[in-house]
Amino acid sequence: MNNIFSQIKRSKEMGILAILVVISIIISAFNSSFLTFGNLLDVVKSNIVLGIMSMGMLLVLLTGGIDVSIASVISAVTVIIGRFMVDYSSNIFLIFLVGVVAGSLMGLINGLLIAKLKIPPIVATLGTMSVIFGLVLYLTNGNWITGIPQNFIDFGRVTIGQFPVAGSDRIQGIPIQFLFLLFAIALTWFILKYTMIGRGIYAIGGNRDSAERIGMNSENITLFIYTYEGFLIGLAGVVHTSIMRQVDPNAFIGFEIQVIAAVVLGGASVLGGYGSVSGTIIGVSLFCIINNGLILMHIPTFWQKIVVGVVLITSISFDVIQKRMHDKKNIRVDIDESESSFKRLSVVQKSTSQA
Amino acid sequence: MNKDIQKNTKQIGAPQKENRMRRLVKKVHLDTKELVLLQLLIGVFLLMSILSPGRFLSVYNLQSMAYQFPEFGIFALAMMVIVVTGGINLSITYSATLSSILGAVVLVALNNLGVQPLVTVVIGVLVIIISSIACGAVNGLIVAHIGITPMLATLGTMTLFEGIALNITKGGAISGFPDMFQWFGNSAILGIPVPLLIFVLVIIATYFILQRSSFGAKVYMIGCNPTATRFSGVNVKKVLFLLYIYSGILTGFAGIIMASRYNSAKESYGYTYLLQSVAAAVLGGTDISGGFGKVFGTVVSVLILQVISSGLNIFGVNRFITDVIMGMILIVVLTINFVNNRMEEKALLSKKVVTA
Amino acid sequence: MAQNMFLRMHNVSKTFPGVKALKNIDLEVEYGEIHALIGENGAGKSTLIKILSGVYQPDEGAEIIIDGVVQKTITPLDSLKRGIAVIYQDFSLFPNLSVAENIAMVSRVEKRKKIVNWRETNQIARSALAKLGLKIPLSKTLSELSVAKQQLVAIARALVNDAKLIVMDEPTSALSRGEVESLFSIIRNLKEQGISILFISHKLDELFAISDRFSILRDGKYVGTFGEDELDDDRLISLMVGRKIEYKIFEKRTLVDPIFEVRNLSKAGNFKDISFTLHRGEILGITGLVGAGRSELAQAIFGLNPSDSGELILEGKRLQVNAPEQAVQHGISYIPENRLTEGLILKKTMSDNICLTVLKQISSRHGLIEKEAQNKLVEKWIEEMHIRPNIPNMIASKLSGGNQQRVVLSKWLATDPKVLIVDEPTNGIDIGAKADIHQLLRDLSEQGMSIIVISSELPEILAIGDRVLVMRRGKIAAILDGKNLTQEEIMKEAL
Incomplete structure (x- = not known):
């Protein structure tokens, strides 16, 4: 009974999971190195940022919103x-604090514009994107920041456990950044499932008017969503910097579409109300594996954009067409299938024609 | 100035009484808002002229503006016609650059083959227009026939168009057009820049299509209530499909001007126009939720934004800061709209009860 | 007597800026009573309910006693805490959440919970459903349930907060006959548990079947409260409208010139084997209970909800109708039941609305609208239909219900249809305007237009239908001659 919500989406998640398995098989048929521990670890490591940010985007999509400013926010955070x-300081704790506070504040601004000023999310975040990116590029002039303190670099190199890599003598551990991804997933899962704000997010996505009528504060929930999303982006910004060991203000241009595509692929309905953490994990995994497969199959990186676009369009189309089929099948009238009514009909018609 | 307003409002509604009634009845912002916009345009123009008289009002600057804003203006109209339906078209700039890249490939190939320049240019332009129609048709198909929300549909096609464009250019720019192609972006007829002429034609065409034709009437109605419009026997899918194609064609024109002005084609040209187009449409009084919006307002807003950005450029303001300011303008305008609507609603509410 | 009252509202008035919506209303509801609140649209029922639920504050001088406690003010939360639960027409439920969560949500919010306890959620839901004697799987997503079941979930939700008075706003409007019966037995069951019900409905037969007492409002004023034995249909109606409704009964005609034929029209889950013929100048009434498939049939003929099989034949020509625009081309028009969302574009002007169906007529060869032609057309219809105020640029949302309906009618009459289908043409329109619309439909039929009128209101069907087609559970139950037809005869077929 604990899985009330996951039951709803189970069938859909299973479908995406099946696609994930099929694609994995296809890719490994082309390239044997795909299904190795080392490659999968690389896939995970290079997509930790995407994973963390997708959790925030999930919340946004659940209420029928959207956020195209996330790439600019994470650029700002990294800068x-x-x-x-x-x-100033290479204190790891302070660095994290600064990152999440900066991210949360930018998220809060989006939240205020959307919740209080009722600006449509797409327009509000388009505006903040322009403002934040403009400021970032103005202040950095597009230049990279290097000379990251050694203790932060060391922190980023910490690994957990030791696993032998098949076919070589190398020994690999799980990177520490992975813990932050787990943290983001666990926290988001807990919020959505066990807090009133989380249930409120689903309630608003399902029926905003009703939610407000029973006393839920949709403005505050919207504020929370965008602030929490900003918080996760802040976290992702620090994690990203610990992996890259330098800051490229232009690194994230166009990244928002990848995040949105991954979350939508995971079954989050863009009309709000439906979507789950488990589905998003599967969606993000599928998305990453497709990208990784392209690299392993030596397909030029320019194709990646096309794949993202096609994935986004087809997965939403699939959703919409499925819904339409469902609506069509919907029985509106409980038709009387008994034969007797036929007889009755003919009798009545006779009687009226005689009259 | 005040006198002007009076004269203008008088022209609109003949008898004074009906005019008052109309004002009660009709959304107030329609007619007065356009006047406010014109005043705003004159205001920023004067401001820039006063702050930098020598350079802003120079023939050189005015001329360079006249070459710059047409492409922006065409993008803004391509955006605006879609916003009127309650949608948004995020793919405008990549639709333009993809089309111009496809055209560029043809232009370069024919040029290298030594085909007569005129023939080359005509074929190149045709390819750009046809490509832009195709881009619009893809959008229209996904939005109108499959039924995906425009925001996500065009987010997807935007990435798709960019990806295809990148695959062709491999990230670089395509150049090597016949010189004649530069005519579209850099020449003038009787002193009037060709891009400006194209823009004027686009304005007239859009005005007639949107505000004067029966097709346009359907567009506005769809923007207000697509269900009731369909119940009225309007083929909503067809109207939307055609409108996305029209939006696509406009991006094709913008693509021609940009490719000609830069004498090359690249996927990222004009990227910043996306946000500015939304800003211009919204500033021009287009209701972001659909149903209302006029060509005139959008065009004046384009001029306002262009004057601001040119002015900032002259003051030596960093171009990134210009982006910041454009974003701020968008947010501020929407905030003002929000406050206005609130007040209007309040006024309306008290009125509604009286008649109830 | 006074101690038996759960709710006493005395001298309740509500003034909005410039208008008095309620004037000195009294309303008393006993413990364990099923109390009907009735009145025409705009009589003040919903304002009164909103005061009761804390959405509006009454004017000074009102006395409200709930469960023996004098309430100075009521906030929405007070209202809930004092045991008043309002079930609105749309149920206010969450389609994407489980049954259990839907039931427990209000109490969670009310208790200002921060953390969700799923075990408690299920317990709450289980005990609420048990009180109603219902078995609905707790983990089922709400959208997978039928409308009737969703309503039961809404009632269960009301019980969670120990509701002592449940207000039901038009609870039967979307239910089938059988579902109404089971709803009533649940309501009676609640009554036995001492819970009071305030029941708002327009369906008099249902009101008489279930209510103990009736309180009647008219034009924001309190008319009185009556026991079940003090009233009958006629008296109730005359108290509601202040006069007895008598539709003018038009003389029934026998028409011979068939123009439009529907042959074996079927659509899975909508209707089956529908065949009938419509004559030139005829008014065919289609009636039946809600959920019998009337609107689905009409929308199939108009192409909004294309049928799976069957034929439409107009003037001997077989029609292909898969979309509304095709129907319009053939001369078939459909005026939907829901004027505000489907019939009109509320934000646009009367002129825009009237012209939408005939844009071609008022446009030049090049597709440009000719202002003069447009104004002429609009003026003509304003004149002909007596639309008031006669301002073409009036925004449609500002018009009264009757005038809005006239705009919708104009919009479709402008297409000069051969077959006009009107779905509940007088729904929510005041009585005078109803008679006008009846007369208008009759006049149109005299001019040769063939009209199908779909209506739940039998007196209306009897007044204007030359013949009456009764639908039952997706099929034609009978086609009856309108001459000397009675409500009882129709009901016999419809049930």
Whole structure:
């Protein structure tokens, strides 16, 4: 009974999972190195940021919103913590604090515009994207920040456990950044399932008017969503910097579409109300494996954009067409299938024609 | 100025009484808003002229503006016609650059083959227009026939178009057009820049299609209530499909001007126009939720934004800061709209009860 | 007597800026009573309910006693805490959440919970459903349930907060006959548990079947409260409208010139084997209970809800109708039941609305609208239909219900249809305007237009239908001659 919500989407998640398995088989048929521990670890490591950010985007999509400013926010976060650790302090805790506070504040701004000023999410976040990216590029001039303190670099190199890599003598551990991904997933899962705000997010996505009528504060919930999303982006920004060991203000241009595509692929309905953490994990995995497969199959990186676009369009189309089929099948009238009514009909017609 | 307003409102509604009634009845912002926009345009123009008289009002600057804003204006109209339906078209700039890249490939190939320049240019332009129609048709198909929300549909096609464009250019720019192609972006007829002429034609065409034709009437109605419009026997899918194609064609024109002005084609040209187009449409009084919006307002807003960005450029303001300001303008305008609507609603509410 | 009252509202008035919506209303509801609140649209029922649920504050001087406690003010939360639960027409449920969560949600919010306890959620839901004697799987998603079951979930939700008075706003409007019966037995069951019900409905037969007492509002004023034995249909109606409704009964005609034929029209889950003929100048009434498939049939003929099989034949020509625009081309028009969302574009002007169906007529060869032609057309219809106020640029949402309906009618009459289908043409329109619309339909039929009128209101069908087609559970139950037809004869076929 604990899985009330996952039951709803189970069938859909299973479908995506099946696609995931099929694609994995196809890719490994082309390239034997795909299904190795080392490659999968690389896939995970290079997509930790995507994974963390997709959790925030899930919340946004659940209420029928959207956020195209996330790439600019994470760029800003990386620049802020980059400058902070180069110029002020290399204290790991402070770096994280600065990152998540900066991210949360930018998220809060989006939230205020959307919740309080009722600006449609797409337009509000398009606006903040322009403002934040503009500021980032103005302040950095597009230049990279290097000279990251050694203790932060060391922190980013920490691994957990030791696993032998098949076919070589190398020994690999799970990177510490993976813990942050787990943290983001667990926290989001807990919020959605066990807090009133989380249930409120589903309630608003399902029927905003009703939610407000029974006393839920949709404005506050919207504020929470975008702030929490900003918080996760802040976290992702620090994690990203710990992996890359430098800051490229242009690194994330166009990244928002990848995040949205991955979450939508995971079954989150863009009309709000439906979507789950488990589905999003599967969607993000599928998305990453497709991308990884392209690389392994030596398909030019320019194809990646096309794949993202096609994946986004087809997965939503699938959703919409499925819904339409479902609506069509919907029985509107309980038709009387008994034969007797035929007889009655003919009798009545006779009687009226005689009259 | 005040006198002007009076004269103008008088022209609109003949008898004074009906005019008052109309004002009660009709959304107030329609007619007065356009006047406010014109005043705003004159205001920013004067401001820039006063702050930098020598350079802003120079022939050189005015001329360079006249070459710059047409492509922006065409993008803004391509955006605006879709916003009127309650949608948004995020793919405009990539639709333009993909089309111009396809055209560029043909232009370069024919040029290298030594085909007569005129023939080359005509074929190149045709390819751009046909490509832009195809881009619009893809959008229309997904939005109108499959029924995906425009925001996500065009987010997807935007990425798709960019991806295809990148695959052709491999990230670089395509150049090597016949010189004649530069005519579209850099020449003038009787002193009037060709891009400006194209823009004027686009304005007239869009005005007639949207505000004067029966097709346009359907577009506005769909923007207000697609269900009731369908119940009225309007083929909503067809109207939307055609409108997305029209939006696509406009991006084709913008693509021609951009490719000609830069004498090359690249996928990222004009990227910043996306946001500015939304800003211009919204600033121009287009209701972001659909149903209302006029060509005139959008065009004046384009001029306002262009004057601001040119002015900032002259003051030596960093171009990234211009982006910041454009984003701020969008947010501020929507905030003002929100406050206005609130007040209007309040006024309406008290009125509604009286008649109830 | 006074101690038996769960709710006493005395001298309740509500003034909005410039208008008095309620004037000195009294309403008393006993413990364990089923109390009907009735009145025409705009009589003040919903304002009164909103005061009761804390959405509006009454004017000064009102006395409200709930469960023996004098309430100075009522906030929505007070209202809930004092045991008043309002079930609105749309149920206010969450389609994407489970049955259990839907039932427990209000109490969670009310208790200002931060963390969700799923075990408690299920317990709450289980005990609420048990009180109603219902078995609905707790983990089922709400959208997978039928409308009737969803309503039961809404009632269960009301019980969670120990509701002592459940207000039901038009609870039967979307239910089939059988479902109404089971709803009533649940309501009676609640009554036995001492819970009071305030029942709002327009269906008099249902009201008489279930209610103990009736309180009647008219034009924001309190008319009185009556026991079941003090009233009958006629008296109730005359108290409601202040006069007895008598539709003018038009003389029934026998028409011979068939123009439109529907042959074996079927659509799975909608209707089956529908065949009938419509004559030139005829008004055919289609009636039946809600859920009998009337609107589905009409929308199939109009192409909004294309049928699976069957034929439509107009003037001997077989029609292909898969979309509304095709129907319009053939001369078939459909005026939907829901004027506000389907019939009109509320934000646009009367002129825009009237012209939408005939844009071609008022456009030049190049597709440009000719202002003069448009104004002429609009003026003509304003004149002909007596639309008031006669301002073409009036925004449609500002018009009264009757005038809105006239705009919708104009919009379709402008297409000069051969077959006009009107779905509940007088729903929510005041009585005077109803008679006008009846007369208008009759006049149109005299001019040769063939009209199908779909209506739940039998007196209306009897007044204007030359013949009456009765639908039952997706099929034709009978086609009756309108001459000397009675409500009883129709009901016999419809049930």
